[in-house]
Amino acid sequence: MSKPVYKVGDEIRGPVRGITTTRIEWYDSAMLSAATNELRQVGSNIHTDEAFAKSEGFSGVNADGMIMTNWCSEMLVKAFGIHYLERGSLRNKYIKPTNLGVELHVRGRIKEAATGPKGGTLYTLDVWCEDQKGTKLVDGDATVEVV
Template identity: 35%
Template structure:
């Protein structure tokens, strides 16, 4: 886990990590959220609707933004204040996603960083893009 404080960070700083979407992740997300929509749970239904298979929950994909902030940028000393996200492409079981955040702006008054975030699949196509606002502990 990274331990960046506000003073360590500047515009342009970037962090990323990768994760593979599994069937168990979708099943766990269904149990946690109660979202039993068949697009995410029923392979046959999803294919009837024109998709390649069960579509990963958008909010499951977006949940890795929590990891981005809480583990990577800034890591230990973070508090997410807002997330704006757009889901550009469906994500499927087996997809390997790369989650990337880059600081586009900082605010010294409140110790904030603003991230441009992108999530890409293994072919490099963006499946999600968005913005995050995160409070970061100051050393002082």
């Protein structure tokens, strides 16, 4: 990958994906598998069990915030490659529950480009996820120094 170059105001786009029960189970099962080093299947929790989610005060099952964070991270890997993995950061706030059926759009915008501590270009980005109506569900920011 050649060195990525952006200017302030440039937008980057991540995936557009529907929130489905299958995707929620893929993530939760993968998290357990990664934690135990063996193939695991998620059980009942607020992300997979409608009755349990309602008993805990939610309107229904909702996606684990880490699904959206991973999709934001995917966008940054595509946009910045190894620079993001070596000298990046990502912050996400889950400001609203992301419910089943939502069409999620992952987006980013370059907010600042300055000289970084390693002498490269330090990009600061707004990063967020919104639904099909443009309502922000996840807010955040990221930094990447490209050297």
